[in-house]
Amino acid sequence: MNSETDLMNIEKIIPENIKKLKPYVAGKTIDEVKNQYGLKTISKLASNENRLGCSPLVKDAVIEALDRIQDYPDPVAGKLRKTLAIKNGVSEDEVLLAAGSESIISLLCRTFFDTEENAVTANVTFVGFYVQAGVKGVEIKRVPVTDNYGFDVNGMLAAIDERTKMVYLANPNNPTGTCLTADEYRKLVDGVPKNVLLIADEAYYEYAASNPNYLSALKYRRSNVIVLRTFSKAYGLAGLRIGYAIADKGLIKEMMKTKLTFEPTSTAQAAALAALQDQAFLENSIDVVTKGRERLYHFFDRMGVKYCKSESNSVMMILENEDKAIEFTQRMLEKGVILRRINAFGLPNCVRITVGTEKEMEHFETAFRHSISI
């Protein structure tokens, strides 16, 4: 193995579109940072997870589900699907569950794209979409975000051509946390032709839902609109991998054919059902994020730092240039605060901070004050 001839053969095997993909660079784990810098306290504010954990009901449900771990899961997640259909006012055949919304993005790409087609999205958005559309080798038209880091609806509509199959929009967006206003959303939905799918990725829906200016795609639906939601954020189940799509039943029927049969796992299904029972945990999670965002804004205002107002569970800091962003992130890491540079999302001079608990935000502010030359 690994002779020059082997390497040459591997080169020939890999399709060009896969060669072009950039490997996922995972952030450092809590243990890695503890060991590397000899620290006791770490605040992991890098991956938009729920820093409160998950509902205690989830833990009991997962333990109970372990009794049936030898059996394959229900492939349609029937009980959960029914609960979600009722909760969202849709019918069961309009709901599909899978191993997280990233898995659904992957299945959308493999189900609906033909070669020679293209996707329209923003130049600053969730990298998962770039990767999965890239795996299919389709052209990705990345429309620049506005000066305020919002979506350019007119630009996105203008980018649609006869080869466009999909428009992808994360609303609220990641990494900016920005949302389309209700009017912008209506304009987009009305402007996207009926034969083009509009993917409304609402991974951060729960955090934005109470904003009167925010409009979920579910409230203004068309037959070509596919809404994505996840249990990874406000419900705190990122490690279990479970999310869902709501769409026209004709589309869901086709998506069911390409879904990996036994995703999501039975433990994830049980966990999600339990999480839906704990409204108090959900509300507290949203409350902590809402207060934490305000706290960050005030802190940044006092420190003279530029940032983007957010409707998600993270806030994006805007630094002068990429070098400053690299230096700042490194200094914060050395003080036990793990942050995410968002060069892979298209903004090399920006850093994303996941909103954490009060203690974590205190840690962030103290570490920040010691990294002040940035």
Ligand SMILES: Cc1ncc(COP(=O)(O)O)c(C=O)c1O
């Ligand atoms: C906009 C957006 N969509 C999807 C995902 C992936 O979510 P999941 O854990 O459900 O795959 C993320 C995760 O960060 C995200 O920010």
